[in-house]
Amino acid sequence: MIIGVPKELKDHESRVGITPAGVKALSDAGHKVLVETHAGELSAFSDDDYQHAGAEIVGSAYDTWRSAEMVVKVKEPIDKEYQYFRPGLVLFTYLHLAPLTALTDALLAAKVTGIAYETVRDRTGALPLLTPMSEVAGRMSVQVGATCLEKEHGGRGVLLGGVPGVLPGHIVILGGGVVGTNAAKIALGLGARVTLLDLNLNRLRELDDIFAGRLHTLASNSYNIARATAEADLVIGGVLIPGAAAPKLVTRQMVSRMRKGAVIVDVAIDQGGCIETAHPTTHSDPSFLVDGVVHYCVTNMPAAVPNTSTLALTNATFPYVLKIARLGAEQAIREDAGIAEGVNTYGGTLTYAAVATAQKKSSRPIGALV
Ligand SMILES: NC(=O)c1ccc[n+]([C@@H]2O[C@H](COP(=O)([O-])OP(=O)(O)OC[C@H]3O[C@@H](n4cnc5c(N)ncnc54)[C@H](O)[C@@H]3O)[C@@H](O)[C@H]2O)c1
Numbered sequence: 001m002i003i004g005v006p007k008e009l010k011d012h013e014s015r016v017g018i019t020p021a022g023v024k025a026l027s028d029a030g031h032k033v034l035v036e037t038h039a040g041e042l043s044a045f046s047d048d049d050y051q052h053a054g055a056e057i058v059g060s061a062y063d064t065w066r067s068a069e070m071v072v073k074v075k076e077p078i079d080k081e082y083q084y085f086r087p088g089l090v091l092f093t094y095l096h097l098a099p100l101t102a103l104t105d106a107l108l109a110a111k112v113t114g115i116a117y118e119t120v121r122d123r124t125g126a127l128p129l130l131t132p133m134s135e136v137a138g139r140m141s142v143q144v145g146a147t148c149l150e151k152e153h154g155g156r157g158v159l160l161g162g163v164p165g166v167l168p169g170h171i172v173i174l175g176g177g178v179v180g181t182n183a184a185k186i187a188l189g190l191g192a193r194v195t196l197l198d199l200n201l202n203r204l205r206e207l208d209d210i211f212a213g214r215l216h217t218l219a220s221n222s223y224n225i226a227r228a229t230a231e232a233d234l235v236i237g238g239v240l241i242p243g244a245a246a247p248k249l250v251t252r253q254m255v256s257r258m259r260k261g262a263v264i265v266d267v268a269i270d271q272g273g274c275i276e277t278a279h280p281t282t283h284s285d286p287s288f289l290v291d292g293v294v295h296y297c298v299t300n301m302p303a304a305v306p307n308t309s310t311l312a313l314t315n316a317t318f319p320y321v322l323k324i325a326r327l328g329a330e331q332a333i334r335e336d337a338g339i340a341e342g343v344n345t346y347g348g349t350l351t352y353a354a355v356a357t358a359q360k361k362s363s364r365p366i367g368a369l370v
Helices: 020-028 047-053 061-067 079-084 101-109 131-148 178-190 201-210 222-230 252-256 267-271 306-327 329-335 337-342 353-359
Strands: 002-005 032-036 056-058 070-072 090-093 113-116 170-174 193-198 216-219 234-237 263-266 287-290 293-296 343-346
Touching (some): 020 306, 032 047, 032 061, 047 056, 056 061, 061 079, 070 306, 079 101, 090 306, 101 343, 101 353, 131 234, 131 263, 131 293, 178 193, 178 267, 193 222, 222 252, 234 267, 263 267, 306 329, 306 337, 329 337, 337 343
Parallel strands (some): 002 032, 002 070, 032 056, 170 193, 170 234, 193 216, 234 263, 263 293
């Protein structure tokens, strides 16, 4: 198969769809990989690295898209890229179609096979292509929170680990899933005092075991959230209700009762945020103040660490790329129920019910078409 890897165009997106290691594995398996020039540069992979791994470097996005049977990306195409869509093209990337009507219409009109990272499932029903980015964002949340706590950044000037004779900072984590667990790991490593709240008591039991009692767990309810946030130095929001907007667990009133200079990192902002006072921000202007509390609400946190994020993402996506390249999209969809779940558009038909519902369109299951 001919596989194309264009340079990402979305604002501040610095990851790339395939690494040189992936190119080598695809080339060894007899596939041809076209990499747009400079595609990996921001993730610290040069054109030379790709060339040595067996890729052909292509001068323009047009040539990369036009010559490829499958295009592997990171973020959903932006409108400039719609012109490259054509019947039968396989597009494997994050698509997040529900709110993106224009992109959905363009994929349908051009009869593109759109396979979305975020809806591919593994045998356990989990979403394996979302997990690595939650791991990155969870670990990063403590790092950015620590920076925001510095006086220079509007914070209350607390060192999370404390020093001998001075208490460590208090981190409150909402949600004990992938983001929350990874945040807890880094927070405890720094020596902070950490309280984690989740609705799922079994998850709290597991975390209590995993962290051998070093983590304080609390059942999530508005009483406990109000008390915990009021005395927190750093609050990390990592809750998720799959398929729904994040619940606003921390109300405006709770924020007003937090310590001045405390920090909120709302990782769940990509699902609307779990803090009432949060709104999406970007890496170029990541934080703002409400009631003296610093809010960091960047929707694509992993883009700040593109080398790690690209490696983590492609570790997870690559086995699927290889399978689709080996079998062709149709056969891969027939053989692998998880890949079939990833298909959002096929032959001009919307095949993902949740996207259809969000856009008030009709859909047909992919199983009826392939
Ligand atoms: N901003 C970014 O760059 C970025 C990057 C990656 C992930 N995310 C987002 O982070 C969020 C969390 O992702 P995840 O992978 O950890 O999800 P997850 O499903 O692994 O974990 C979510 C946890 O939230 C808990 N939860 C649900 N309702 C709750 C409540 N009322 N109180 C307390 N806990 C509750 C669940 O029980 C679960 O343990 C998602 O919205 C995800 O999209 C954002």
